Amino acid sequence: MAEITLIEAVTQALAYEMQADKDVIVLGEDVGVNGGVFRATAGLLEKFGPNRVLDTPLAESMIAGIAIGMAAQGLKPVAEIQFMGFTYPALDQIINHASRMRNRTRGRLTCPMVVRTPYGAGIHAPEHHSESTEAIYAHTPGLRVVIPSSPARAYGLLLAAIRDPDPVIFLEPSRMYRLVKQAVPDNGEALPLDQCFILKEGRDITLVSWGAMLHETMQAANTLEAQGVSAEVIDVATIKPLDIETILASVIKTGRCVVIHEAVKTCGVGAEIAAQISEKALLNLQAPVLRVTGYDTIVPYLKMEKYYLPSEARILNAVHQTLEFA
Amino acid sequence: MTIVATFSVEYTQFLDPQGKPTQPLPNFATNCEELVELYRRMVLTRVFDAKAVVLQRTGKMGTYPSSLGQEAVAVGLGNAMRKEDVLCPAYRETGAQFQRGIKMSEILAYWGGDERGSCFQANQDDFPLCVPIGTQSLHAAGIATAFKIRQQPRVAVMVCGDGATSQGDFYESVNLAGAWNLPIVFVVNNNQWAISVPRSAQTHCQTLAQKAFAGGFAGEQVDGNDVIAMRYVVERALEKARTGGGPTLIEAITYRLHDHTTADDANRYRDKAELNKAWELEPIARLRHYLTAQGHWSEGEEAKWQAACSQQVEQAVQEYLAIPAPSLTDMFDYLYAKLPHDLIEQREQVIAEAKLGGDNHHG
Numbered sequence: 167m168a169e170i171t172l173i174e175a176v177t178q179a180l181a182y183e184m185q186a187d188k189d190v191i192v193l194g195e196d197v198g199v200n201g202g203v204f205r206a207t208a209g210l211l212e213k214f215g216p217n218r219v220l221d222t223p224l225a226e227s228m229i230a231g232i233a234i235g236m237a238a239q240g241l242k243p244v245a246e247i248q249f250m251g252f253t254y255p256a257l258d259q260i261i262n263h264a265s266r267m268r269n270r271t272r273g274r275l276t277c278p279m280v281v282r283t284p285y286g287a288g289i290h291a292p293e294h295h296s297e298s299t300e301a302i303y304a305h306t307p308g309l310r311v312v313i314p315s316s317p318a319r320a321y322g323l324l325l326a327a328i329r330d331p332d333p334v335i336f337l338e339p340s341r342m343y344r345l346v347k348q349a350v351p352d353n354g355e356a357l358p359l360d361q362c363f364i365l366k367e368g369r370d371i372t373l374v375s376w377g378a379m380l381h382e383t384m385q386a387a388n389t390l391e392a393q394g395v396s397a398e399v400i401d402v403a404t405i406k407p408l409d410i411e412t413i414l415a416s417v418i419k420t421g422r423c424v425v426i427h428e429a430v431k432t433c434g435v436g437a438e439i440a441a442q443i444s445e446k447a448l449l450n451l452q453a454p455v456l457r458v459t460g461y462d463t464i465v466p467y468l469k470m471e472k473y474y475l476p477s478e479a480r481i482l483n484a485v486h487q488t489l490e491f492a
Numbered sequence: 493m494t495i496v497a498t499f500s501v502e503y504t505q506f507l508d509p510q511g512k513p514t515q516p517l518p519n520f521a522t523n524c525e526e527l528v529e530l531y532r533r534m535v536l537t538r539v540f541d542a543k544a545v546v547l548q549r550t551g552k553m554g555t556y557p558s559s560l561g562q563e564a565v566a567v568g569l570g571n572a573m574r575k576e577d578v579l580c581p582a583y584r585e586t587g588a589q590f591q592r593g594i595k596m597s598e599i600l601a602y603w604g605g606d607e608r609g610s611c612f613q614a615n616q617d618d619f620p621l622c623v624p625i626g627t628q629s630l631h632a633a634g635i636a637t638a639f640k641i642r643q644q645p646r647v648a649v650m651v652c653g654d655g656a657t658s659q660g661d662f663y664e665s666v667n668l669a670g671a672w673n674l675p676i677v678f679v680v681n682n683n684q685w686a687i688s689v690p691r692s693a694q695t696h697c698q699t700l701a702q703k704a705f706a707g708g709f710a711g712e713q714v715d716g717n718d719v720i721a722m723r724y725v726v727e728r729a730l731e732k733a734r735t736g737g738g739p740t741l742i743e744a745i746t747y748r749l750h751d752h753t754t755a756d757d758a759n760r761y762r763d764k765a766e767l768n769k770a771w772e773l774e775p776i777a778r779l780r781h782y783l784t785a786q787g788h789w790s791e792g793e794e795a796k797w798q799a800a801c802s803q804q805v806e807q808a809v810q811e812y813l814a815i816p817a818p819s820l821t822d823m824f825d826y827l828y829a830k831l832p833h834d835l836i837e838q839r840e841q842v843i844a845e846a847k848l849g850g851d852n853h854h855g
Contacts, residue, residue, distance in 0.1 A: 191641065217641050223671055228630055228664035235580075235634020235648070238619070241641070243634075258661075262624045263631070269826045271620055272611035276829070308827050331829040360832055407832035 169347035175317035176206045176282070176338060179324040180244065182354050184214050190328060191236060193220035194229055194246030203248050204284060204343060230256035230281060234263050237279040237333075244328055250285035250337065251294035257302070264333040265308030277333045280324075284340035285313075286378050286428055287460075288475055290468040291340075297465065298377070298429040303335045304406040304438075310334040310359055311405040315380040317348040319403060322357030330359060339378035359404050362412040368398035371485055372416040374439060375426040376402040379476060383426050386481040395489065405435050410442045417443055421452035422488045428475055431459040453491030456484045499705045501698075504725050505715035509773045511781025518724045524788040530571060530719045531779045531789065532797055534563040537587035538776060539801035540596055543809060544603065548754040552813065553604045559584035561717075561749030564775035565681045566651075567591070568722025572730055573649055580619040580632040580650040584681060588651070592618055596808030601815055607826070608818065626652050626659030629678065633665040636674035636739075647733040649726075651679045655686025657700050669739035670707030677729045678704070678741040681716065683748035684770075688761040704741035716744030717775040749774065820846050 170178065184190045192207055192214075198221035201208030211219040222229055226247055233243040247253045253260075264277045287296035303311045312327055312334055314320035320338065327334035365380065366387055375383040380401055387397040398416050402408065417423045423443060425436035440455040458476045466474050506521065508514050520526050541560055547553035559566060562584055570588025573579065579592060586599055593614035602609025602621060610620035617635075622628035632650035639646045656662050657680055669676050680700050684691045697703065704711030714725045722744060729740035747770035751758045758767075783789035824831055824839040831839065 220637075223664075223667055225660075225664040225667070227661055228633070228668055231627065231630025231661060231665070232634030232637055232668065235631040235636070236638045236641075237634075238631070239578075239617070239635055239638035241638050255660075258624060258627060259630065263627060268828070269823075270607055270610055272608050272822070272826050274611045274616065275619070310832075360834075407834040410834065 167349040167351065169349050170317050171344045171347055172314065172317045172320045172338070173204055173206055173343040175321040175350050176324055177208055177210070178350065178352050179321045179328075180207065180210060181213065182352055183325055183328045184210065184218060186354065187242065189240060190242045190244060191218055191220065192244050192246070193222055193233065195222060195224055195248055197221060197246050202246060204340065206246065206282070226252050226255040227259055230259035230264065233279045233281070234259060234267065234277055237277040238267065238275045242278050242328060244280045244282060247281060247283040249291070249295045250283045250297040250299065253281065253283055256281070260303075260309070260333070260335070261306050265306050268332065269308060276331060278331045280327045280334045280336050282336045282338060284343070285337045286339045286341055287465050287471045288341040288378060290471075293467060296471060298427070298460070300337055300405050301429060301433055301435050304435055308332065309406060311337065312359060313337045313339065313377045313403060313405060315339060315342060315377055315401050315403065316346065317350045319357060319363065319401070321350045322355060323359065323403065325354065326356035326359045329356060334359070337377065341378040342381065345381065360407045360409055361404065362409040363401040363403050364398065364412070364416070365401050366397065366399040368396040368420065370396045370420055371422040371424065371488060372398045372400060372413070372420045373424055373426060373481070373485070374400045374402060374413055376405065377428070379426045379428050382476060382478045382481060385478045386485065389478065389482060390485060395485070397485070408438065408442075410439070410446070413439060414443065414447050417447050418450045421450055423451075423455045424458060424481065424484045424488055425455065426458045426476055426481055428460045430462045431457055432462050434459055453488045456488055458484045499702060501701045501711060501713055503713040503715070504721045505718050506720040506724070507718045507778055507782055509717070509778055511778045511785065513782070517720060520723070521720045524783070524786065527720070527779070527783060528788055530567055530723065531776070531783060533567045533571070533587060533591065534719060534776050534779065535797060536801045536804065537563045537567060537590065539798070540586060540805050540808070543805045544600065545750070545754060547600065547809065548603075553600060555753050555755045556603045557583050557753040558750035559586060561770065561774050562681055562683055562746045563587050564719035564722050565679070565716045565744045565746055568719045569649060569651065569679055569726045572723050572727035573647075574730075577647045577649060577730065578617045578619070578632070578635050580628040580635070580648060581621055582625070582628065582652050582656065582681070583621040583623065584653070584683075585651050589618070594618070596805065597811035597815070600808065600812035604812065606815065606818055607822070608815070626656035626662040628652065629656070629662045629665035632676055633668050633674060636669070636676040637672065639675050640672065645734050647675045647677060647730050649677045649679065649730075651681060653686060654680060654682040654684065654691050654694055654700060655689065656680070657703055658694055663703070663706065666703060666707035666741065670709045673736070673738040675733040676739045677726065677733055678739065679726065680741065680743045681746060682743050683746050685748050685752070685758070685762070687752040687756060699743060701741055701743040704739075707739065707741075709739045709741070711741040711743065713743045713745060716746030717773050717778060719775055719779055746775070747773065
């Protein structure tokens with residue numbers, strides 16, 4: 167089986183589900199003829215035609231807003247917003263309507279829709295193209311927030327997101343799009359939307375991360391292994407709902423935890439994870455939970471973005487602080 | 493110089509403010525039963541509306557936005573729509589909603605602070621009232637997109653106020669409707685006021701109808717106090733949309749005779765003389781003059797119908813007041829199709845705390 171990248175896994179999942187379910191409609195800017203700015207929708211227009219792959223005018227609130235109307239009519243729109251920084255015009259529609267339509271109509275109207283968007287820094291993109299503001303969406307009741315970090319998880323989680331009866335924000339780490347290749351069977355098997363994935367088992371410390379930061383986190387874990395430190399690595403994958411049970415079980419085992427994310431530190435999802443660990447496993451902790459995150463700054467433009475993103479060295483530094491905590 | 497495009501806005505009126513025809517009436521209006529039906533619906537809407545305001549004033553309901561004076565807009569468009577069409581209202585369209593199977597008690601429940609008011613028992617597809625101004629225009633465009641994809645002969649109708657036409661979502665939906673030739677009708681209830689901001693301060697456009705031209709389709713004005721004209725232009729636009737002719741924007745000229753809502757006091761910003769003048773144009777007296785002159789309506793029938801409306805509304809109020817309190821856990825139980833595991837603990841917490849009767853349950 168040919169190995170594919172994360173972006174190709176996204177395409178594979180979209181094609182699979184469009185074939186399986188005629189109600190699945192892909193829409194967004196440049197998703198048709200151009201196949202998407204990252205080529206996530208390449209070939210879909212040719213395969214499924216212009217009634218299933220809609221090149222929209224350039225208006226992000228509109229993309230989210232019409233997805234709501236389409237979803238209420240029983241379609242399953244999968245909307246692409248070109249970059250996370252351009253999802254903000256759609257926040258009104260997502261927060262005021264998509265997330266609460268089921269609740270405010272007591273189940274009469276629902277929004278089975280997916281908003282896909284590339285997110286994160288590190289691809290030398292222009293201004294506004296490096297956002298990682300997943301906490302905004304995780305803070306919104308009624309949404310699910312999903313972040314794949316490998317081709318296989320992109321495939322399985324996107325299938326699950328499309329099939330889910332509620333709105334899902336699907337954040338694709340653009341730095342991971344073509345970073346690794348993996349064989350991903352096109353078998354239509356979805357992954358659960360409410361479970362962490364343990365990428366590496368370990369005894370001494372728990373490293374919790376998601377998205378592109380898992381690349382540096384796994385590097386750090388391998389370095390630690392060579393140093394005789396056994397790190398367990400957890401890919402949160404679904405930021406909302408948060409599978410705190412898997413994280414707690416790991417922390418109870420290791421007694422130490424570092425959370426790594428590229429979003430800003432203050433009010434980031436790492437704060438929520440640390441708070442829940444302190445609420446539920448304080449006496450199992452051998453050291454405070456540390457966070458290695460982006461700084462509370464605007465992501466620098468491409469010349470300096472590498473200084474913003476947590477590096478393997480910063481992760482190792484935090485791990486050693488945690489291990490040496492007396 | 494070469495002129496590359498020209499645009500014009502038509503204005504439709506059949507009855508003048510005294511109820512005198514200004515041109516031959518459309519076919520449906522030659523049937524006196526249809527006209528009496530429109531009249532009865534407008535009166536019913538007004539009786540309901542007055543009662544809703546009383547319920548708020550007497551502490552039996554929350555804030556309420558009156559549709560006083562705008563009955564012809566809602567009744568006319570609701571009457572023109574087919575059952576299979578979908579309405580995306582703002583919040584002054586009760587006169588349309590009642591014709592679409594939505595119960596008075598549901599509207600009262602909504603404003604009384606009960607989400608179940610939007611779980612319409614007899615209408616599965618219409619959208620609930622929409623408070624974030626103009627956002628519903630995109631929902632209607634999405635619904636119309638679904639109709640187009642599935643090749644269904646159905647039309648989405650969105651209603652908004654004059655203020656909403658300043659919103660980005662409104663422009664975005666107008667643009668898309670034109671670009672995709674969507675089966676959608678935009679009805680702008682131009683009641684001259686967006687809370688305290690008058691129509692003149694909202695936009696420099698001579699008409700709101702011309703905003704359709706930016707989308708590449710027709711915009712027209714109608715006397716929104718003339719229910720015959722309302723029903724006529726909306727029906728025409730629906731037929732056009734249903735048969736592939738694309739969108740229409742209808743600007744209905746009317747007037748908000750009440751405050752913005754029961755939480756507002758228009759005396760602070762609105763000239764009393766303007767209000768008095770607007771009362772001379774209101775839609776119900778106008779049609780009553782016409783029907784009376786034609787011998788289709790009488791004082792006796794008026795009294796009987798007023799009494800019937802009061803009785804119907806009173807019954808709805810009793811239904812509303814008798815609705816049992818919502819379940820404590822509803823706030824969790826309708827958030828997702830299936831409650832995610834991370835919310836189970838909080839759901840149990842709300843039950844436990846209610847039993848303790850804490851300070852957060854002020855009644």
